[in-house]
Amino acid sequence: MNEKNMYYWQKVVGDRPISMDLEDIREAVSEGFKSESLNYKQKLVYNLLETIRNNDQKEFFYILLKAINKPKKDYARLLEQLNNNYDVMPEEAFVNFAYTVVIGIMATYDGGEKNE
Amino acid sequence: MNSIGQPQINQQIDFTGNWFIDIGMLGFINLMEEVYGWNLDVLREEIESEPEKVYYGYFPLAYIRYNLMKQREKKLNKTNNNELPFFKGSVDKKQIFEESWKFIEDNYLDDDGRIPLSSSNEFYYFHNFLFFQPKWKKEKQKSAFEEILGLKNLEDDVLVHIDKTVCKFLPSKEEFPNISYTGSLITNDTLQNIVPHSTIFVLTFPLGFISFINEKDEKENRRTMFYSSDMKFSYKINKKIKQMVERSTEKKESIFTVTWEAIIDTLIELKSQWALENMYLVSYNLTDNQNLINVEYIGIPKLQAAIIMDDTIRENLNKYIRYSKEIKWKWLIQEFIKGNLLYPTIMNHLNLVLNKDLELSYSSSLYSLLVESKILEFKKKNEKSQIFSPDYFDNYKSLIKNIKDEISFTSFASGLINQISESAETKNRIARELFETLKSNNKNMFLNILLKNLNGNKELSSNRNFYNWILKKIIANNTSFEMYGLILVMNLLRRKKNE
Numbered sequence: 001m002n003e004k005n006m007y008y009w010q011k012v013v014g015d016r017p018i019s020m021d022l023e024d025i026r027e028a029v030s031e032g033f034k035s036e037s038l039n040y041k042q043k044l045v046y047n048l049l050e051t052i053r054n055n056d057q058k059e060f061f062y063i064l065l066k067a068i069n070k071p072k073k074d075y076a077r078l079l080e081q082l083n084n085n086y087d088v089m090p091e092e093a094f095v096n097f098a099y100t101v102v103i104g105i106m107a108t109y110d111g112g113e114k115n116e
Numbered sequence: 117m118n119s120i121g122q123p124q125i126n127q128q129i130d131f132t133g134n135w136f137i138d139i140g141m142l143g144f145i146n147l148m149e150e151v152y153g154w155n156l157d158v159l160r161e162e163i164e165s166e167p168e169k170v171y172y173g174y175f176p177l178a179y180i181r182y183n184l185m186k187q188r189e190k191k192l193n194k195t196n197n198n199e200l201p202f203f204k205g206s207v208d209k210k211q212i213f214e215e216s217w218k219f220i221e222d223n224y225l226d227d228d229g230r231i232p233l234s235s236s237n238e239f240y241y242f243h244n245f246l247f248f249q250p251k252w253k254k255e256k257q258k259s260a261f262e263e264i265l266g267l268k269n270l271e272d273d274v275l276v277h278i279d280k281t282v283c284k285f286l287p288s289k290e291e292f293p294n295i296s297y298t299g300s301l302i303t304n305d306t307l308q309n310i311v312p313h314s315t316i317f318v319l320t321f322p323l324g325f326i327s328f329i330n331e332k333d334e335k336e337n338r339r340t341m342f343y344s345s346d347m348k349f350s351y352k353i354n355k356k357i358k359q360m361v362e363r364s365t366e367k368k369e370s371i372f373t374v375t376w377e378a379i380i381d382t383l384i385e386l387k388s389q390w391a392l393e394n395m396y397l398v399s400y401n402l403t404d405n406q407n408l409i410n411v412e413y414i415g416i417p418k419l420q421a422a423i424i425m426d427d428t429i430r431e432n433l434n435k436y437i438r439y440s441k442e443i444k445w446k447w448l449i450q451e452f453i454k455g456n457l458l459y460p461t462i463m464n465h466l467n468l469v470l471n472k473d474l475e476l477s478y479s480s481s482l483y484s485l486l487v488e489s490k491i492l493e494f495k496k497k498n499e500k501s502q503i504f505s506p507d508y509f510d511n512y513k514s515l516i517k518n519i520k521d522e523i524s525f526t527s528f529a530s531g532l533i534n535q536i537s538e539s540a541e542t543k544n545r546i547a548r549e550l551f552e553t554l555k556s557n558n559k560n561m562f563l564n565i566l567l568k569n570l571n572g573n574k575e576l577s578s579n580r581n582f583y584n585w586i587l588k589k590i591i592a593n594n595t596s597f598e599m600y601g602l603i604l605v606m607n608l609l610r611r612k613k614n615e
Contacts, residue, residue: 022587022592023587026587038574042572045571049564052560052564053561053564055560091560095560095563096592096594099563099591100591100592103583103587103591106567106570106571106577106583107583109574109577109578110574110578
């Protein structure tokens with residue numbers, strides 16, 4: 001069984017430290033979105049926040065995947081992370097994961113190219 | 117240091133680790149101080165140079181004198197110490213005692229041929245015990261003293277077994293629960309072998325306590341003492357508590373608070389950490405038939421004790437904080453030591469601040485929250501390990517270091533939130549919204565509101581220190597995110613005051 005998938009389920013019953021995993025995800029997300037425009041990202045973040053708020057995992061992944069469904073090399077690492085992590089998660093785990101993604105996008109606000 | 121078996125070590129006075137003997141010793145010290153004005157150091161010198169005189173000469177005299185002093189409202193107090201016998205030149209126990217007794221008879225004998233000892237006040241503990249009995253004349257009284265001092269074989273049954281008759285904290289001889297076939301094994305002989313003069317300390321036991329009188333409710337009267345395994349530490353603290361109690365006649369503070377104030381003061385003087393880890397408050401109150409009501413032992417956990425040994429942490433927790441609309445205050449260190457959670461207190465305090473009722477106690481709140489969160493984290497980490505982990509023996513040094521690192525890291529990183537807006541009003545609004553989500557402990561909503569408000573602020577949301585802090589302390593933190601959340605709220609409110 002995949003190590004990273006395991007963690008979410010373990011999280012519910014166990015106590016494995018999680019910060020390292022989330023840090024990986026955060027970095028992959030930042031790397032993916034680093035060259036998108038600020039406006040685009042702010043809007044995306046806003047939409048994502050709405051879905052997390054309702055614990056709407058389906059919608060969250062729908063928006064996220066739509067956003068990265070581009071032939072860009074930047075997203076390679078993020079796709080790999082998603083491939084490893086995607087699962088139907090308990091709310092607690094999903095909240096942690098989803099906000100990490102959001103923080104990852106927000107962390108790139110100052111570096112984006114103004115291409116819009 | 118003498119090796120065991122040498123005579124000096126038998127004579128020196130020091131705690132034994134058995135609390136009821138130790139309290140008796142403290143009572144003995146108090147007695148000698150009250151009557152002769154010797155403090156602990158002087159007493160120790162006296163015992164070292166002339167132990168026989170102290171135990172067989174000065175002690176019986178002091179005990180009787182003190183009892184009479186209490187009855188006659190300190191009339192005797194003015195007698196000059198020079199009038200007291202000096203037991204010149206003699207080293208023989210019996211001779212010293214005879215001299216002492218002669219002095220007692222010459223001075224205190226009443227018309228009935230009795231030393232008028234009374235079992236009132238703290239001596240109520242020994243109601244109708246041996247020489248306190250009104251019918252006992254001087255001969256019997258003298259003989260009882262001789263038995264207690266070990267100058268004579270024990271004749272009185274009450275002294276053979278140490279049980280409820282002499283120590284109210286013990287069951288009676290027949291009731292000792294686990295020894296159904298013999299009665300109490302704690303006999304005077306056994307005790308004397310372990311601690312010389314222990315019968316004396318049995319007699320001085322009630323003198324180790326400080327009385328707290330409650331005029332409104334007699335049942336609330338109680339005698340209390342602070343006990344730790346270090347004699348000097350206990351002695352100093354009890355002395356301080358006594359002074360504080362005498363001083364604060366109007367303001368009835370709780371025993372716990374008074375004790376802790378004394379401990380904190382003494383801590384700074386003495387730094388005896390190992391004593392701090394073994395502290396108890398012993399309280400008792402006797403009914404008319406000498407039953408115990410309200411016996412309390414309050415132990416202080418080693419973890420909490422180790423943490424308040426740190427000067428900065430202690431200073432910051434050593435504050436009173438307002439926590440409700442009626443002017444109610446909580447002493448943080450007291451809550452902490454009792455093992456109560458500090459988070460709800462800080463939460464209530466912030467609630468008041470939000471409603472503009474008072475000023476924020478920022479650093480005390482920050483320390484409270486971080487100390488608590490680090491302890492939670494620490495406990496979670498060590499859930500499965502043994503109680504006596506290496507940390508235990510290391511006095512939790514790594515935990516304390518952790519707390520202090522966290523304080524400097526968090527106070528910097530969480531302070532960045534102030535850049536979220538220029539306007540105090542907006543910050544206040546955000547603070548209120550965040551605070552509401554913390555009330556219901558809703559992490560999802562907390563982050564949602566926080567990030568939505570951050571979304572428009574490009575500098576802050578891409579500040580590496582800030583987002584890393586949020587990721588680590590709030591998102592990836594399932595044990596104590598609400599404490600860090602509260603710190604953010606505090607920071608939003610803090611700036612507001614300056615603007």
